[in-house]
Amino acid sequence: MDLTAVILAAGKGTRMKSNIPKVLHEIAGMPILGHVLNLTNDLGINSPTVVIGHEAQSVKSYVKIKQKDAICIIQEKQLGTGNALECAKDTLSKYDGNLLILYGDVPFIEKKTVLAMLEQLRLGADLAMLGFNTEDPTNYGRLIIEKNNNVSEIVEEKEATTVQKRIKTCNAGIYCGSSKLIFSFLKNITDRNNSDEFYLTDIVKVITNKGFKTKLVLSDHEETQGINSKKDLARAELYFQNKLRDKVFSSGVTLIDPKTIYFSHDTEIGKDSIIRPNVIFGPSVKIKSNVEILSFSHLEGCTIAKGSKIGPFARVRPETHIEENVKIGNFVEIKKTTLKTGAKANHLAYIGDAEIGSGANIGAGTIFCNYDGVFKHSTQIGKNAFIGSNSSLVAPVNIGSNALIGSGSVITNNVPDDALAISRVSQKNKNSLGKRIMEKLRSIKK
Secondary structure, eight states: OOEEEEEEEOOOOGGGOSSSOGGGSEETTEEHHHHHHHHHHHTTOOSOEEEEOTTHHHHHHHHHHHOTTOEEEEOSSOOOHHHHHHTTTTTTTTOOSEEEEEETTOOOOOHHHHHHHHHHHHTTOSEEEEEEEOSOOTTSOEEEEOGGGBEEEEEOGGGOOTTGGGOOEEEEEEEEEEHHHHHHHHTTOOOOSTTOSOOTTHHHHHHHHTTOOEEEEEOOTGGGOOOOSHHHHHHHHHHHHHHHHHHHHHTTOEESSGGGOBOOTTOEEOTTOEEOSSOEEOSSOEEOTTOEEOTTOEEOSEEEOTTOEEOSSOEEOTTEEEOTTOEEEEEEEEEEEEEOTTOEEEEEEEEEEEEEOTTOEEOTTOEEEOBOSSOBOOEEEOTTOEEOTTOEEESSEEEOTTOEEOTTOEEOSOBOTTOEEOOOOOOOOOTTHHHHHHHHHHHHHO
16 A cells, blocks of 8 residues: 655744754664664655744754655755645645645554554544544544544544533544645635644634544554653653563563663564663664673663673773673773773773774773874784783874783883883882871871
C-alpha cells in the first residue's frame, strides 16, 4: 500500500521554557523528531514532509542530517494543526496514495500500530485514526464513537460539555487515509472555536458528515504520549530507557541494577556482558560479548571487543577502539585511541590520540600530552612496552616494542625497541635540612 507521511513540527513549545526547539530536545541521545523520522524510515517512506516553523533553520538542519531526502515546509504563522497540514498541500498535490499524519513531539508510535491503521484502510475505512483509553482524560480531545467502531467526531477539551468530558477514550492525533481525501476536506475546517485556531481534529466530523467512515485504532497510552514540558521529557526518557533495558536483557546481557544504567538509542551490547550499576552510555557505543563495565563509567562513540573490562570510574570517549581482553581501570580517560589485545591502563591516566600495542602496560598517573595549544599529536606505543607510573609522553612520540619507561619520566623523543628511557632530575639529599625547615615553619605557625 502506497504511503507517505507529513510530520507536524512547527510548534513553539512554550511550556518547555527553553531556547532549544521542542522537537530537538533529546531522548536517549537523539532529538524527539529523530525518533519520529526513524518510524517513517522503518515504514519504508521516502521523502517524508516535515512542517517546521519555530527556529525553522535549526530544525531543518537537523532533519537534513538525519534524513537527507526529507522535505521541509515552513508554517509562517502558528494557526493550528489544520493550517500546518495545509502548508504541505502543494508539495503533495500530485501524490494520490495514503497519507500518514504524525507529530514531531510524539516520538513513540510503533510500526505495528501504523500497520494496524493501514489494515483498517484496506478493510474499507476512509480514514483511520489512533486513540487510547485513560482514567484521566483531562486536556485530551474526546472521541465520539458510534457502532462498529466508527468515530463521528473529536471534541476538544475546551469545547467539550460536562458529559463529554467524562469520556475516557481520547484522540492521539495520528491519522491515516487517502491524501486526496484529507486535503480535499481541509478547506472545510474553520477557526470558529475558543482558540481561534484551525483544528485538524475537525476533519473527522467533516468526513463523517460527508458520508465517509473514520475507524478507530486503539493503542497504549504511553505509546501515544506527547512531549510539551521538561517534566514530560523526563517521563518520556524513563519510558524509553525501560524499553531499551528490556531490549538489552533480551540480548543476554546482565544488568545488575537496571534503573541506574542509561543507554543511548543506538547502544549495542553482546551476550554474557555484565553492566554494573551507575553506568552511562552515550551515542555510538558497540560492545561485544563477555565484556564487563564497572560502576560509574561513562562511554560514548567507542567499540569494545570481547573479554575486556572497563572501570570503575572510567571515561571512554569517541573514536576509541578497545580490542580483546583489554583492562581499563579506575579514573582512566581515553580518547581517540586504539588499545590492542591485552593492553592495560589500570588506574589514573589520560590517554589521547594514541595507538597502544598488544600487551602494553600504562602505569598510574601517566599523561599523554597530545595537545600543543593548537594541534593534536599522536603517540605510538609498541607491544609489551611498559610505561612507568607518573610519566608524561609528549607527542608526537613513538615508544618501541618491549621498551621500558622509568617512573616520573618526561619523554620528548622516540624510544627504540627494547630500550630503557629515563628522563628526570637527579635526586639530591640534604642531610637534616628537612627537619630544620619543618621546625621553622611550625614556629611561624604558632
